[in-house]
């Protein structure tokens with residue numbers, strides 16, 4: 001299966017560079033400390049344009065999820081049938097894939113940990129695995 005590289009823009013370059021470096025980067029508002037994952041020109045909580053980029057620990061839980069039931073028609077999804085909305089412990093949410101778990105075993109609240117998957121020579125994406133309860 002050939003991978004399709006994500007589209008990198010000037011606004012998201014720090015995110016993709018972070019993935020390549022094994023970091024899940026967030027923006028923390030300098031005005032109020034509100035975290036955000038996708039870049040924004042102003043804080044949605046206080047309106048400040050200033051922020052500091054931090055590296056998330058990559059730990060969180062499944063906030064919501066969907067399981068694709070017809071993957072044969074969507075080869076890029078074939079290997080990743082579980083699509084999750086993860087809420088990181090830092091308080092932001094992002095959409096990704098969950099691996100190493102049977103779709104029937106995915107539950108809201110499942111603890112997960114980020115890992116970094118180099119899908120092409122230039123592009124790395126973040127995905128998640130369950131954290132064992134032991």
Ligand SMILES: [Zn+2]
Pocket residue numbers: 029030031032033034043044045046047048
């Ligand atoms: Zn703010």
